[in-house]
Amino acid sequence: MTWARSQQGITTLAIVALLLLYPQVMPRFWVLSIAANSMILGIAALSLVFMAGYGGMTSLAQAALAGFAAYMLALLSLVPSTNATGSALGAGLPSIPGALIAIALATALGALFGAISSRSYGIYFLMLTLALAVGFYYIVLQNYDVFGGHIGFAGIEGPTGQPREDPPTFYYLCLAVSAAIYLGLRYLVRSQLGLTFQGMRDNPRRMAALGYRVGAHRVALFGIGGFVAGISGVLGAWYRGNISPGILDLNRTIEVLIVAVIGGLGYPIGAFVGAVLYTLIKVFASSVTIAGFSFDERFNTLVGLGFVVIVLVAPNGIVGLADRAYRAVTHRSGARRRAVDPLAVEAGLVPAPVAQPPDAPVIAGDDVPTGS
Amino acid sequence: MAAGAPVPALRLQGVGRRFGALQALHDVSMEVAAGERRAILGPNGAGKTTLFNVVAGDFPPTSGSVELFGTDVTRLAPYARTRLGVCRTYQTSQLFMGLTVAQSLFLAIRGASGGRFSPLRPKPDDRSRVRAAEIAEAVGLAADLQTAVGSLSHGQQRQLEVGMALAGSPRLLMLDEPAAGLSRAERITLTDLIKRLPRDITVVIVEHDMDVALAVADRVTVMAEGTPLVEGDPEEIQSNRTVQDIYLGHAVGGRHG
Known part of the structure; x- marks a missing residue:
């Protein structure tokens, strides 16, 4: 166990060192267009992974919530005359207070979406959140005076200035925020509230019978989803410098869903793995040629094919597949150290229990007497 | 109710529950005293589980009222009833x-x-x-x-x-066929567990296993077709002719045959 733990510690340390060194050695394109972009998309997907994987709420409104935060940030932080439409709106707040208020508003909108959909489950929940997302998209697109129509807003600047002027600093900002959200959610999973969400996912009826107001907890979870998605929206607005309704349209909604599924809905880290993979495919698809067939202009075909393959081959996503492979390998080497009932480990989709009773009796299957 | 009379843990008055054309419960009136162990028996489809669901608040009755510890909870949500001290198990594990x-x-x-x-x-x-x-x-x-x-x-x-x-921490514990699917040894453990529960917990148990039900119950209610037919202590119930006809009939017939 100490070996496994130190092995894990070394791996974690190596990953952290790599992530910290990355912007120092990689060109600007890889720091911003690949890494920062992936983290921003990954945070949006993480909000979905957390809601779906731990609360059973597969929300299609996460891109809309991120976009809402971006628009709120623009309205709060722009100075009235600088926006593209010449609208008189814009509170001219500094970037950080503007961002905090925008994220708070996204949290509140998430909670409101939660209240609207708190009694819906399964396909009805999916459709309701999709309807809310699409509805909000049209509100943004058609309210020219408030949201700037299809042009949107330009000139949004974060606390680190223009990302392209100083890529490493913006990268570190994204990395710090991603790490904080990831670790925060991992902590939350084993908290009272996190367990409540998982109970709700497994059996909402029993939760109600145990004294929980399931509807209120669903609102809370949607609020957390709005909070995380809102952070992604704010970082995205700082990254691009301008926003338009395209950041919250149906394509973006599907993008977030695909990233979450590619990575693995049951694994928080999968959101980031899926985002990196998706971004790489999106960026490099144009230069891919398979058997004389160029995917230039057809990157969606490539993404679609990849998606179909992953859903068929690895329903728990890339991380799920890796997890299974890792278990298969360690199980074989572990079998020599102590006898574990393979059926007990294989049974169920849930991870094997953390702590085994140290002195569990070992029963050999072969020498159980038969007959009486 | 006369002043000073003890408040029952559970009181149902004229409770009915209809699902479309099916009258699952019909005019159920019963009281379970605080600290009592009450078994509810009856053939399949008698309305036992529906009665549990109405008391726990999974759905409201279509008529009548439900009182827990003297509080009318007819329209109260399940979580609120749990906070009043109603805890239940399910026929199929939830x-x-x-x-x-x-x-x-x-x-x-x-x-x-x-x-x-x-x-x-x-x-x-x-x-x-x-x-x-x-x-x-x-x-x-x-x-x-x-x-x-x-x-x-x-x-x-x-x-x-x-x-x-x-x-x-129940004040009213409702067990819906807790012994279903248990081995003999597990049934004995379960029976002992229920018997050992402190008397400040009221227990209502639906159970097809007579050994378990009659071992723990002070009083027994027999239901059929959505309504309580007979109520009495275990001995009375076992010798009651109506009960024998509708529920224990084959067992009694077997003894004489």
């Missing part, structure tokens, strides 16, 4: 397949005791966690605290059902 035994019991304890929105992790010496271990011990799952619920055997899942109901 468990959290993705959680461990310890986590399930912990949720059951906190559901009734508060701190439901706490974003903090419970410490290892947290009172709820200690209590979860005690309850696991009481229902025979002490060795499986860290086992995933999905990997428990059927019998163990039934024991966890009872454990989770007990974890809510």
